[in-house]
Amino acid sequence: MTRLNVATLVLGLLAILAGLITTPSDGDSEESELEKGTSAFLKVDDYENALKLVEGFILENPEKPIGHAMLVRVLAANGQTEKAIKAYYQFYKLGETLSGELLGELLLGALNDDSSEVRAGATSVLGELGDNRAVPVLINLLNDNDSEVVLYAAIALGKLGDKSAVPHLVNVLNHDWDEVQKAAAKALGRLGDKSAVPHLIKILDDDNRWVQSKAAETLGELGDKSAIPALINALNDIVWVRLASAGALVKLGDKRGESVLIDSLNHDNSAIRRTAAKVLDKLGDGRGVPVLINALNHDYITVRMNAAGVLGEFGDKRAVPALINALSDDDITVRWAAAGALGKLGDNSAVDPLISTLNDKNIFAVEALGKLGDERAVPALINALNDDNITVRWVIAEALAKLGDKRGIPVLINTVNHGEGVPRWDPVDETLVVWNAATVLGELGDKSAIPGLIEIIGDDNQDMYFKFEAMKALVKLSQSTSQTGE
Known part of the structure; x- marks a missing residue:
């Protein structure tokens, strides 16, 4: 021995x-x-x-x-x-x-690591994995010295759905950082515990309008009519709080919020119109659709662009013909917004018009074709995979993956390993694209994705967050291959 x-x-x-x-x-x-x-x-x-x-x-x-x-x-x-x-x-x-x-x-x-970057990265991934063993530790992290860790802990607790977190989330409604306050309010809404209502009513008077708006929105989601008087009072607040409160009132069955929302669709400020439309969308009320369709012919580019974007969020297929027409708008931002909206609406009558816009380097049209899942788009996308723009090639590769065609996998692996195909205008976009590539590779269930993901984990210079995401993708990939018997 x-x-x-x-x-x-x-x-x-x-x-x-x-x-x-x-x-x-x-x-x-x-x-x-x-x-x-x-x-x-x-x-x-x-x-x-x-x-x-x-x-x-x-x-x-x-x-x-x-x-x-x-x-x-x-x-x-x-x-x-x-x-x-x-x-x-x-x-x-x-x-x-x-x-x-x-x-x-x-x-x-x-979660107990000395590095706040590690704690934050692990916290964000745990919420998505749905591992409830994390709940006690995440509750403890609501007291972390790093506000970003507290933010991700609040988000994760909302996703995990354990109501034992409610009193602790209530405590961070008064956090110094408004992003944490909003995340806590949103988490409380997801948990659906009405004991949070009095505390949310209190922060309707917060100094930050976005915190107030999120509190109002959550009060509507919780469905407790005891919040109605406070929400009626908030209709006298600034416009953003007024819109959120109006939406909450409609959810609670009080029609006094309806006129505020409908009137705001015709406001001179396009941001206010867009916000009102989004609130109506969350209510499932289709009365804003005709107004927004008319706005696609507005003289101002920003109005047309915003109208197209919000129509996509509505999910109402009455907008499809008007959005197809908007693919020929004189302004490229309107064309892109219309393409993105058509992808969300899921109507395959848009496939051929979207294919015709690929020469416009319309990455939103590419994404839309991937979402629509119509194989008619595959030949055109493969042809466009030779585009001289690396970002366009990356988006096409992702769309092909969604259509079940694996010829774009090498582009995705290069994106994850070397950042190829990543838009360079914003570091946040770069992070999202690499994360998205790792996620798509995991969901594809193709073993050729494994080496690239493994190398992320073994790369000492790689961001810790990307390592965690690569691990998650590998778990998904292993689950996919085990189900297919590969």
Whole structure:
């Protein structure tokens, strides 16, 4: 027996003597004993011996994925996030698929990391994974010193749907940062607990109009008519608060909000018209559609552009003929807005008109064709994949992926690995595009996407957020391939 095996055996015996695990049966495998021993040490927060046990196993059995999986678990539990990610990387290099549960453990460990960037990144991904083990830690992070961490914690708690978070979210309604206040209000609306109503009524008097508006909107979602008097009073506030309050009143069955919204559709200020239309859209009220269709012929470009955009949000197919006509507008921003709206409306009568705009480098038309899912668009998109604009090529690759054609995958992998095809006018756009590419690759279920995603995890220079997103994409991809039996 080698020294390493002896050390592993001794560590296992220590755990048994401490009463942490039971004596192994003859049928227990070496891998099973590793899992039991590791779990036993972690149960008493003995990270040092857990790490020794796992490292000893890996040195003896470097090709067995279970060792690397346990290493991820130990390092994550000990808050050593960057090392855990490297272990995750090695696990995948062995060709193994990692469960969402183990990724959840890594992310849970990252919530206690010293780096606020790591905590924020892990928090945002946990909400999307739906892992409710995170709820107690996320509640604690509502008291974090970094406001961005608090923001993502509030968002994640809203997505996870655990009502034990309600009183804690109520507390951060008075946070110093308005983005946190809005996120907390939105989360409370998603959780649907009416005990938050009195607290939301209080922040209707907040100094920030956007916080007031979000509070009003949430009061409408919660459906408690005790909020009506406060919302009636808010109709006398500035226009943005007035519109949100009017929408909430209509949701609560009080018609006094209707006239405010309808009248605002004809306001001189286009932003006010757009906001009123969005509020009506959320109510499911189609009376704003004819007004907006008429606005597509307005003299001002911004009015036509905004009308097209909002019609897409409405989802009312009465607008399709007018939007198809707007694809020929003299202004390119109106044409782009019309294309984007047609993609959202899901009417395949728009496919041929949208194809005809591809020579316009209309990336919104490309996205729309991807959303419509009509195979008639595939030949035209493949032809346009040779466009000299790398950004156009990237958007086409994503559209082809949505249409089930995998010829654009190399472009997507290059985008994730090297940032190729990323719009350069705004760092935020760059982040979103790389994130989107990773997500699409995960959903495609094509194994050719795996190497590019693995390399993101192993790249020391890569942003931590992208690493977490690549991990999530790999989990989705492994789920997809397991379902198809590949």
